[in-house]
Amino acid sequence: MSMDMTQFHGVFIEESQEHLDEMEHLLLALDPKSPDIEELNSIFRAAHSIKGGSGMFSFDALITVTHVMESIFDKARQGNFKLSAQLIDELLIAVDVLRKLLKSYAENSEIDWALVNSTTASLEAILDPNSQSKPQEVDDDFGFFEPLTSSEPQPLTHSLAKDQDIAEEDDTFGLFEPDVDTSDANCEVSTEGENVPVSDIDFGFFDDTDDSPADSNTPGSAALMNVSPSETVPPSSSSRPNFETEAHSETRTKQKTDSKPKPKAQTKSESKNKNEAAESSSIRVDIAKIDSLVNLVGELVITQSMLNLIGDEITGLANEKLHTALAELERNTRELQEGIMSIRMLPMSFVFNRFPRVVRDLSKRLDKKIELSIVGGQTEIDKGLIELLVDPLTHLVRNSLDHGIELPEIRLANGKPETGILTLKAEQKGGNIIISVLDDGAGLNRERILAKAYENNLDVPENPTDQQVWQLIMSPGFSTAEQITDVSGRGVGMDVVKRNIESMGGRLEIFSAKGAGSCFQIRLPLTLAILDGMSIAVGDQIFIVPLVNVIESVQPQSAQLKLIGNEQVLDLRDAYWPIVSLYQVMDLEPKSMQITDGILVLVETNNTRFALLVDELIGQQQAVIKSLEQHYRRVQGVAGATIMGDGSVALILDAESLALKINESLKQRIEYEK
Amino acid sequence: MRNEQTQEVDNQDTTTHEYLTFILGDEHYGLDIMNVCEIRGYEPVTKIANAPSFIKGVLNLRGDIVPIVDLRLKFDVGQATYNEFTIVIMLHINDRIVGIVVDAVSDVINMQTSDIKPPPEFGVAFDSQYLFGLAPVNEQMIILLNIEKLISSQELGLFDSTTLQSES
Incomplete structure (x- = not known):
């Protein structure tokens, strides 16, 4: 499948998962004896949204199951149908099956049709005893579905042969809209039927545009089209030359980028429309956008502390005014920061x-x-x-x-x-x-x-x-x-x-x-983006050690230092700690080479423990983790970077990789001495 | 390589590009202005352990941790001194930001592609594969750099080779 297809799938699958969660939640809360009509409506809508979306992508297995579920809920909400605890169990199982199917579609793996059929059968059995004519109708629907889905090449040939115009693409999207808005259950079958071929045209279209730049006439692209019945191959390949002549590479890419967001927006708006009644108003925002806001606010805080420093240099009346203004600014930035952090929270x-x-x-x-x-x-x-x-x-x-x-x-x-x-x-x-x-x-x-x-x-x-x-x-x-x-x-x-x-x-x-x-x-x-750390200094540079790794810090006495095979270790309460000098690892000039002049921070990682030699401890602080790899590369011994209050950069140490600096033979000897 | 470049020059005769020119040692260089984020004064950076000496370290550019490369050290030209007049050009390359330290920034020039001559094979601090062409401006020759290639080169080692592969 081409990239853009999977993009739409992602949105659909994510939303369907939410619908399934909602369905399950409502089903569990549902009282079989006196079901709440509003809740039944919500479940119905959820099932309906999944079905509608599956129709667009021809996820037939999902359509089959959700369709029967939808019928059950439809009857239940019209009061033609008695719910029971056992029935709810069956429906919950069906929800699980839908989850599985959704997963198979998400991973592009084989669909378990046996499971689909047994689930639909058991759901239909529930519908059955109540009225004889109903199952008939259900079967009819399926009969109706299948010929349509398999006849999809026909409309495909037509529209592709008739018009290769880019405008046509917009037309097909226009076609979506009326369908999208009809959440009415009665016209379900017919809209669904139309939906399937229409969406296929688009995707056939996409495949073409995607393939042609790479290899215009190779069998590889034909094989791609083979996913749909074989008749689709001739129209698609015959449409390709037209494409080449009519639309030059420039327009092609333009149209590609133009058309991409549209179907995505459609699928989104579709389910949004239907949900509006049930959900409180909310919008889906890319997490990267929020992160960039978090970044900007962090910068704002730093700029503000710089202003504070400058403000101290000003004397007289202006100073007082400035301070009031700065205090105001500080309050606002803090609120802004809290507000933005809360967006990330669920x-x-x-x-x-x-x-x-x-x-x-x-x-x-x-x-x-x-x-x-x-x-x-x-x-x-x-x-x-x-x-x-x-x-x-x-x-x-x-x-x-x-x-x-x-x-x-x-x-x-x-x-x-x-x-x-x-x-x-x-x-x-x-x-x-x-x-x-x-x-x-x-x-x-x-x-x-x-x-x-x-x-x-x-x-x-x-x-x-x-x-x-x-x-x-x-x-x-x-x-x-x-x-x-x-x-x-x-x-x-x-x-x-x-x-x-x-x-x-x-x-x-x-x-x-x-x-x-x-x-x-x-x-x-509270959040992944912030780490509790201990800031330490070596030479003129400041580092952050994650607090999770720190056990304690000691000022070593010369009596506590022992030599094991030429290497100095710390002997603390009957345990030997190998010493890692940060100035050596980080290639810096320490204030003093003497271990007794420095501080040993006892660090524990998953597999090992060691004492980290630093010049001094500065304090404990929360550090906003920034990636070094975004603009640079991985650095050994460093997990990331953070920005200090004065705007400078401090590196966050990675205890795990620092532990690799310990001599293997020393480790063994320490084990032995113990 | 050379063929590709000359072809490019031929094809886009009439288009003009803007170049930012800067001084490195005794030579004038130019780079495509579309790669430039901003120009700022040199600020103290945080040193990175075990990095080559021309990578001065990283600094905070509005929340991004950005590496700073001193081209004077890398190509052994000019005096690597740092004072209030030292200039850093922040470049935007392949979605990454990198700062380069140069002696001075001089001008922004408009250059028609047809006026660009092929680059010299020698006599320049840079390896010729990082050069794009020569541009005569006011009886002076400005050496145009293929800055993307230079910054993402293995030689500078700014990016992990793995990330480079995935990006290209």
């Missing part, structure tokens, strides 16, 4: 909303009674983090459901209420977001974890504290579940969860009390 409910479904499905499978309570769904968090949070949280929730909360009988025997409670909580504390997964289940079993740890030859400290024991479950390959279920227990889990969270710059903490439950707490920085 409420945690974006993640939490998927869990009612998970809990519902799992509790059924595990025969447990579980109630989900969500607290603080409004807490806002950076969009970049939201996406990364889904997997670890799903894992933690599954773990709590499977291992944490007991079976109803056991709960009753232990004097607990039959229904277990799983709480998802998000809150903001200082510069951190804390997300907790709490359950009132059995809690972690200290003895069993320890036994398992010894069995797996894990490194267990002597007389471990509870905290240390809980940390053990995050070691690779650890699982105490007596039997492996399909829910969890394969032991590939907590270590991955921990790694994922750490890669976001966060921490995972575990609290547990036997018999009372456990709590998994994820602590995250």
Whole structure:
């Protein structure tokens, strides 16, 4: 497929995913006995939007399933149809199937038609008992669809042969509009039928323009067209010479760029139109635009602090006036900064909303009674983090459901209420977001974890504290579940969860009390773009060490320095720390070559720890991370750069790659000495 | 290479381009003004470890971290002194911004493509592959640089070779 096609797919798929989420959410909230008409309407609209979009791209599998779903909702909202809990289950399964199909389309992989057919069949079976004539009608629709989709070459030949005019392209887009606006269900079949060939013309068109500059008459381009039935090949190749003569390369590229945004805008406006009633008004903005705003405001803050410095030099009445004005400016810039940062933020409910479904499905499978309570769904968090949070949280929730909360009988025997409670909580504390997964289940079993740890030859400290024991479950390959279920227990889990969270710059903490439950707490920085760092100086340059890596800083005494094989190490509380001199790594002139004159910052990375020799500590500060690679290249030992209050650039150190500077043999000797 | 350039010169006879001219040592150079973002005074930069000496470091250009190259050091011409008169030309090349330090910026000239003569093979600090042509202005010869090629060259090592490949 050509590039522009995938571009439209991206928009469609993203929006369809949102529609599916919405459908699932509404279905879960729906009361089968007295369904709310507004909610049914919203579900119907969501199904309809997906169907409409799929029609434009001839995603037949999606059309097939959504069509039946749409019919069900249509009947339900007209009151001709009784909903039941079982039916909602079926519909939820259908939503899952749609997700799968959407994924297959997104990845261009094979469509599982067997799944499509079985889902449609089971959905049609739901429709069936209520009226005999209905399924007939449904079948008719499909009969109607297929000939149209397969007859697409005909209109394609026509329009392409008739007019190669660029204006024609606009015409076809004009054709979209009436369809787009008709959200009326009754004229569905006919609009859909028209939609399919029309959209295909466009795409046939695109393929042509894309191919012809590269290779005009090779079979490669014909093969591309083979995706649609074979008749399409002759018209497309015959249209190519016309193209070459009529439109010169210049106009061709112009038209290419001209036409590209249009269909995109169409698909967008289409679903927007239909959604307007259901959603609050919002716009989709490219994250890069927001980032550039964040950048600009950062600059504004720096300029303002420069003004403050200059203002101090002015004396007299002007100084006072200037200061009032500057104070005003400061307040405004701060508000502006907060406002722009908040654009990047999304409420945690974006993640939490998927869990009612998970809990519902799992509790059924595990025969447990579980109630989900969500607290603080409004807490806002950076969009970049939201996406990364889904997997670890799903894992933690599954773990709590499977291992944490007991079976109803056991709960009753232990004097607990039959229904277990799983709480998802998000809150903001200082510069951190804390997300907790709490359950009132059995809690972690200290003895069993320890036994398992010894069995797996894990490194267990002597007389471990509870905290240390809980940390053990995050070691690779650890699982105490007596039997492996399909829910969890394969032991590939907590270590991955921990790694994922750490890669976001966060921490995972575990609290547990036997018999009372456990709590998994994820602590995250508010945003990805800002890093808590310690600023240090070497020579005349300032560096930032990420605070996550810093354990402590010491002023070394000469008694603490030992020589191991010609290399100096720090002997601190019976542990040896290899020393990495930053001035050597960064090729700078230090204030003093003597280690005892400097400061050692103890740094810990995933695999190793070392002491970083610097001239002095300056302080702790938040640093806005900027990329060095954007205009320059990767620099070893450096993770990025940031801009200091005075406008100068400071480099952010990458502890992982600094650790590579440690001599391998020294590391081994330190191990040995221990 | 040479063929391509002369062809280009022939084809676009009537078009005029604007060139920013600057001084490096004793020679006058010109570069396509469309590549220039801005011209500013030299400011202290943050040194980058293990970079060649002609890469002075990086500085903050309105929130972008931009590398600064001293062409005088790279091509061993002029005096590499830094004072309030030292000039940095910020260039915009392949979506990247790079600053170059030169001795002075002199003028903006309009040059018809037909007036541009092929570049000399020698006698210039730059390798001839980075040259675009010679332009006579007021009995003076201005050497026009193919600045995109120079900045993105392996020789300067400003960009990772991998990123270069993906961009080209």
